[in-house]
Amino acid sequence: MALYNDIVMDHFLNPKNVGELENPDGTGVYGSPVCGDMMQIQIKVDGEKITDAKFKTFGCGSAIASSSMATSMIIGKTIEEALEVTNKEIIDNLGGLPPVKVHCSVLADKAIKNAIYDYAQKNGKHYAALEGYDPNADEDDDHGDIEE
Amino acid sequence: MRNVYLDYSATTPVKEEVLKEMIPYFTEKFGNPSSLYDKGLESKDAVTHAREQVAALINAKPAEIYFTAGGTESDNWAVFGACEKLKSKGNHIITTKIEHHAMLHSCAFLEKQGYEVTYLDIDKDGFIDLKQLEDAITDKTILISVMLVNNEIGTIQPIKEVAAIAKKHGILIHTDAVQGLGNLPIDVKDLGVDLMSVSSHKIYGPKGSGALYIRKGVSISNYLHGGAQENRRRAGTENLAGIVGFGKAAEIAKNNLENHIKHCSELRNYLKDRIIAEIPDTYVNGTMEKRHPGNLNITFKYIEGESILLLLNQFGISVSTGSACSSTSLEPSHVLSALGVPVEMIHGTVRFTVGDFTTKEDIDYVVDNLKTIVAKLREISSVNSTKGW
Incomplete structure (x- = not known):
């Protein structure tokens, strides 16, 4: 009956990892308020391991829930592992999203990539998964596919 | 509840x-x-x-x-x-x-x-x-x-x-x-x-x-x-x-028209006055003159309407929003677009309509919860008054 399932609602009502890190090793922003969703994810890295992550999100319930889930998923992972996190995994861990809302988690996976990209740039690191990655690639194309 | x-x-x-x-x-x-x-x-x-x-x-x-x-x-x-x-x-x-x-x-x-x-x-x-x-x-x-x-x-x-x-x-x-x-x-x-x-x-x-x-x-x-x-x-x-x-x-x-208009407009105005006075960065969309007696359309800057709607719903409060995220088409409200409201602000709009069964206590309950909800979402939001959009 409800718009979202219990897991999504829990991550929306009690989001984990909200806020900003004091000295982030990487910051990624994706989306824009014009599109209705904008997400910032920051990471703290120790060695190759993500030890902490925080998010700030302007957006709907599923955007906030997927930010919470995505940051929870990458904490404790290595950079290589975090780069493998897909939208599908975020959605699956949330127990599914309404089809029209799927673009909200696309945002989370891009924000993670952008945060790691920022970290890599600052530290002269190279990761195969970021080969040719453009953090400023058109962010709006997800929206068009979902037209009813 | x-x-x-x-x-x-x-x-x-x-x-x-x-x-x-x-x-x-x-x-x-x-x-x-x-x-x-x-x-x-x-x-x-x-x-x-x-x-x-x-x-x-x-x-x-x-x-x-x-x-x-x-x-x-x-x-x-x-x-x-x-x-x-x-x-x-x-x-x-x-x-x-x-x-x-x-x-x-x-x-x-x-x-x-x-x-x-x-x-x-x-x-x-x-x-x-x-x-x-x-x-x-x-x-x-x-x-x-x-x-x-x-x-x-x-x-x-x-x-x-x-x-x-x-x-x-x-x-x-x-x-x-x-x-x-x-x-x-x-x-x-x-x-x-x-x-x-x-x-x-x-x-x-x-x-x-x-x-x-x-x-x-x-x-x-x-x-x-x-x-x-x-x-x-x-x-x-x-x-x-x-x-x-x-x-x-x-x-x-027909018999109730005068009372209905008076009742709705008084409560609607009370709702508007409290929201504008008590929640910063809020704007009324459309003039208050020549307006439906029960209608109030408000933009809450820096946050998104569906989130507001969902949190209000947690407190048993039913409203609607012009946000694109709330519609199956993902299109922001065509009315607010025509009014010239910037798209990022349309996402943060909520429509309240009061009616014959609304009471002053209802309005107080809504505003009290709304204050907490808006503050919470602004805390989560990646945009704010200092950062701007």
Whole structure:
């Protein structure tokens, strides 16, 4: 009956990892308020391991829930592992999203990539998964596919 | 948990007195109004009575009221019926950018059939420009359709002036008065409209029941074809209980109109004053003058409407939002876009509509919770007053 399932609602009502890190090793922003969703994810890295992550999100319930889930998923992972996190995994861990809302988690996976990209740039690191990655690639194309 | 319904523009509960009138027409008084025996005539009388009640609310003659399945059918009938009837005369329609989708999507369909449609702008207060209207008229214009009251921002358009312009040029004038009915005095004679759509479920009547007012002497083509119901103009066995309920709701709305307007506008203004005073970075969309008495449309900067709606829902509060994320199409509100509200601000809009059952305690409960909710979402948000958008 409800718009979202219990897991999504829990991550929306009690989001984990909200806020900003004091000295982030990487910051990624994706989306824009014009599109209705904008997400910032920051990471703290120790060695190759993500030890902490925080998010700030302007957006709907599923955007906030997927930010919470995505940051929870990458904490404790290595950079290589975090780069493998897909939208599908975020959605699956949330127990599914309404089809029209799927673009909200696309945002989370891009924000993670952008945060790691920022970290890599600052530290002269190279990761195969970021080969040719453009953090400023058109962010709006997800929206068009979902037209009813 | 307390339940506070502030979405009366979406729909209203059926009033007890209305339901009481309807119930016998589901069971013992179930006759088909077209049948010639007593059981049918009894139903026919009920429809006749309801027609008088609806007519009285808008100062029409009963014979000018044609019952339909609701506002959408009435709008469709008006526009398609007018276009079919007048197709030899022209192919141009003038309407506005802020109509209900029942009108806009009908017009979009007609554009595909070769009709031309002019969509009038609104100014920053939410009103159309009568000069732009008159300038848009060509010798091919066959219909002008301007809504009386907008469903999102509640602004009341100058329909009397629009109708005068239409009349001067000999063009049919239709108004979608679905949001206006029962919320402001409506006199079709004074307004001078040819066609007017109204709906029952916005005035504490049942859903699936509405009417099209067709001024005596005005001819448009039929939309539903079949039996001889509604004076041969709208086929289909009457929605008997729905019509009876609409009639009773119209009668109550007429008797209660002054109180209703006073009650709603006082509580709406109280809601507005508290929100603006107690929650920073909030803006009212559309002017507060010439507005639906229960309507308030607010932008909460830096946060998104669906999130607000969901959190309010956690406290038993029902509202609606213009945010794209809340719609299945992911399109931000066309009304707020036409009003010139920046897209990022449209995402943060909430529409509150108060109604007959709203109390001052309800408003206090909503504002108290709203303050916490807005603060919480702004804490989560990646945009804020210092960072900007």
